[in-house]
Amino acid sequence: MKIEEPCTCLYYLQEQAKRIKKESSLYRVKCKGCGREFLSNTEKEYCFECEEKREKWRKKKENLESGRNISLYGL
Numbered sequence: 001m002k003i004e005e006p007c008t009c010l011y012y013l014q015e016q017a018k019r020i021k022k023e024s025s026l027y028r029v030k031c032k033g034c035g036r037e038f039l040s041n042t043e044k045e046y047c048f049e050c051e052e053k054r055e056k057w058r059k060k061k062e063n064l065e066s067g068r069n070i071s072l073y074g075l
Contacts, residue, residue, distance in 0.1 A: 025041060026039040026040065026041055027039065027040050027041070027042070027043050029043070029044060029045075029047075031045070031046050031047040031050055032045045032046055032050075033046050033047065033050030033053070033054070034047060034049070034050055
């Protein structure tokens with residue numbers, strides 16, 4: 001069984017596809033918390049570090065509101 005080589009038109013199309021400039025799927029975002037600029041694949045308002053801090057603060061706030069006595073000074 002003989003394996004055939006692709007025709008020259010296929011090579012041409014492959015080269016053309018490489019040359020097509022694709023739009024970047026990343027967004028340039030400025031964090032509202034620290035002001036750092038970063039690239040993200042989703043539109044978001046905070047960088048990873050600030051999101052973590054906000055999540056910890058939110059959990060502690062919920063714990064306080066629910067009656068659990070947890071200190072906020074550990075941040």
